[in-house]
Amino acid sequence: MTLHPVVQSVTARIVARSRETREHYLARSRAAYGHKTQRAQLACANLAHALAAEPKDAKERLAGTERPNLAIVSAYNDMLSAHQPLGRYPLWIRQAAFAAGGSAQFAGGVPAMCDGITQGQAGMELSLFSRDVIAMSTAIALSHQMFDAAVCLGVCDKIVPGMLIGALSFGHLPVVFVPAGPMPSGISNEEKSRVRQRHAQGEVGRDALLASEMGAYHAPGTCTFYGTANSNQMLMEIMGLHLPGASFVPPGSALREALTREAARHALSLAAGGGRFTPVAEVIDERALVNGIVGLLATGGSTNHTMHLVAVARAAGVAIDWDDFSDLSAVVPLLARVYPNGGADVNQFQAAGGMAFLIRSLREAGLLHEDVTTIMGKGLDAYTRHPVLRDGALAWEDGPRASADPSVLRAAQAPFSPDGGLKLLRGNLGRAVIKVSAVAPEHRLIEAPARIFESQAALLEAFGRGELEQDMVAVLRFQGPRANGMPELHQLTPALSVLQGRGHRVALVTDGRMSGASGKVPAAIHVTPEASVGGPLARLRDGDRIRLDTIAGTLEVLGDAGWLAREPAGFDPQASAQGIGRDLFGVARAQADGAEQGACFFQWPQWAGR
Missing domain, CATH: 3.50.30.80 (IlvD/EDD C-terminal domain-like)
Structure with missing residues (x-):
């Protein structure tokens, strides 16, 4: 399909606006592109420190400098439902990487706080700044120059944008994002909202409110409403950093485990010297970012991304602003009705056709750039397929060409609204x-x-x-x-x-x-x-x-x-300024950019633009 003229013009002005900063970022990243494993550059004493705790077979493999090594960066903790499933992933990734001829090491963890817990509390004042802390934590995890590619395990609000910002400072490395998937559906979103309103009016007490909330948030996995966490997963897929169809497969399933193991194998295959070298600097560009904005608008996604995507773009040397969001919103139709923009949850979105149907519909309407690089190669064909298990083996098959539930997900020819809202x-x-x-x-x-x-x-x-x-x-x-x-x-x-x-x-x-x-x-x-x-x-x-x-x-x-x-x-x-950790964030408050500039507290390098 011919690219929509507004998508084309918005992208063109972003490219023009970002020319100098993007060229600087790419030059810096490309200068670090490797032709041998990263650890081959380390002195023997450096390497010995990195191998000391490894088991014998891994130590022998890592002592050689021919095979790629994978970094695992994780937001695991066992309190938050969205991140609790990630506890099992490092073992699967290490096993899969070793079986594929490479290796993997747990490079580092990043903090993962939950806005659902801190909502209305003093701790919420650390929430947005946690994104930049996560970016720095990701950079620290990758700083050892031991790694030829990375898998980032993260789900929720600030975690995925923070990890991506941190990964983009290592633009020479391939990066694959790995989600946990949503929890099973609980009580309806309408019922949850109704009980909250009754409690606000004093009609029901705390016991009834708590029972309602626990009926909604009740199992491992991401919250099922379409907030920032699930918007993150959509973005990672439509921008080409997930395996196709990975976003909304539930935790605890055989398919989820198979996708996680495949993510490790796939990340290794993208390392330098393997013939499919795909560094993250080449994936996240102006076109991929516009595709992300289009996906956000088409699904009625989180407004937090009017800041997070700006910050991610800056990390890649690209300057986007709210005019870009607004102009695209005028021509991108709303194709999904998922709470709070409707009664359905993300499990119903997935059952109706999910990301494969959404991406197919947006492509057919000329609203997505096809000339993009993803972890799957050139273009978006792979992302119109969805994963299945056939006799225990992972495969992809064509996604649906019609929505299974038009009350939740529609084609671009019959949208819920002609604009993105x-x-x-x-x-x-x-x-x-x-x-x-x-x-x-x-x-x-x-x-x-x-x-x-x-x-x-x-x-x-x-x-x-x-x-x-x-x-x-x-x-x-x-x-x-x-x-x-x-x-x-x-x-x-x-x-x-x-x-x-x-x-x-x-x-x-x-x-x-x-x-x-x-x-x-x-x-x-x-x-x-x-x-x-x-x-x-x-x-x-x-x-x-x-x-x-x-x-x-x-x-x-x-x-x-x-x-x-x-x-x-x-x-x-x-x-x-004081209490609940806020004492430590005075420099963040003093240095923070405005919301339209991404609300970052970094002292951005010159290449990051405005």
């Missing part, structure tokens, strides 16, 4: 993003007086006192990266949903995050510049009339412009 808002309050794929048409334009809050707790306390029974735009400020690490504000969703359900016209405007949980209440998030650095939100007062218009793409204070001359509200940088 992600909008860029501009106006005298700055720039923001909003996800409207779950917002009813009648709530896509809100004009109401502002109610100003500077913490989630203050808003929820006002709700509990019955003070918010009105049309309003709730403004929650001082929630940006430099203020307090930009926590997710999902804890507000039940209360705001209750107010909307009572007939009030409500919206949220914030320089914080809402993540993949953005739902039916309109939420202008990631407002930049943020309030703590003097952004316009800091000058708002209760009663200022705000217009949030997703149709026109505007976010404005109405009336006289005198409000801009006000003194900004005072911000106390010590409010989030």
Whole structure:
């Protein structure tokens, strides 16, 4: 199919915008491309340290310098359901690598925190910055120059983007990402949401709420709603870093184990000197990133990726911004209805046709670049197939050409919506993003007086006192990266949903995050510049009339412009500076970029661009 002209033009401007930085990144990466194993460059004392703990057969193989060695970088811990299954993977990978003629070593672990646990707690203020810590941890794991390729084991919100950023600093290495898969479906998302709203209104107690939540989150595997974790898996597949069909195969299954073992064999086959050398620097380019954005929009994925993909792109020398997301959203149809954009979960998405059907549909509509490099080779043909076990052996067969459930997944010719539902808002309050794929048409334009809050707790306390029974735009400020690490504000969703359900016209405007949980209440998030650095939100007062218009793409204070001359509200940088580990992240808050620049605290090298 002919590439859609908007996809073509957006890609062209990204290429032009990134020419100098991308060329610098590729030159640096290509200078490190090897023609022999990495450990061949180590002195004997260096190598001896790396082999000391290995069993005899592995030690003998690694002492030679002809066979490739695979790095295992893992986010395993046994508390988080999404990462608990990864505990078994290193043994499978080592066995598969050794049987394939190579070797594998556990290079290092990265932290894996859960926004579901820290939601509304002080620990959430470390969440976004954990991505950059994970990137640095990945770099440390790969720093020993022992490895010819890597497998990255990770699933959730900041973990996959962090690992990819870290891996891209080793652009000369092939990298394969390996997920864990989703847990079995629990209670319906509608029931879970209903109980949360009843609890917010005081109609049910903590026992009922906890029973509901445990009915939803109940087994090893990824949470089954379509938040950032499952958006990560979609992105790794559509950008060519997963084995085809790997994203949503459940843990504990024979197919999951077979895919994990094959990932090890496949990663070894991509190492330098083997005839299929495919370093990650050649996989993640402007076209792959545009494919990722298209996939995100077509599935109604997490708004967190309006920051994470920007940061990943910068790590590869590519500059993308919210205009790129917005322009692509205008032409990419919404093909999936998965909670919070519908009632289904990712297991139903997989059963309806999953990634193979989605990628086939987007290709046929001319919305994906075909001239990409993936871990499977050139193009996307392999990603229209899905994995199966035949007599215990892993194979791939053609994916479905029709959706098995059009209420969950559709072809591009019959979408749920003609656009991707992600909008860029501009106006005298700055720039923001909003996800409207779950917002009813009648709530896509809100004009109401502002109610100003500077913490989630203050808003929820006002709700509990019955003070918010009105049309309003709730403004929650001082929630940006430099203020307090930009926590997710999902804890507000039940209360705001209750107010909307009572007939009030409500919206949220914030320089914080809402993540993949953005739902039916309109939420202008990631407002930049943020309030703590003097952004316009800091000058708002209760009663200022705000217009949030997703149709026109505007976010404005109405009336006289005198409000801009006000003194900004005072911000106390010590409010989030101490306790629960926050003391250690002062440098991160001080150095963080704005949301549209990726919200990174790195001192990026010159090649990373703006």
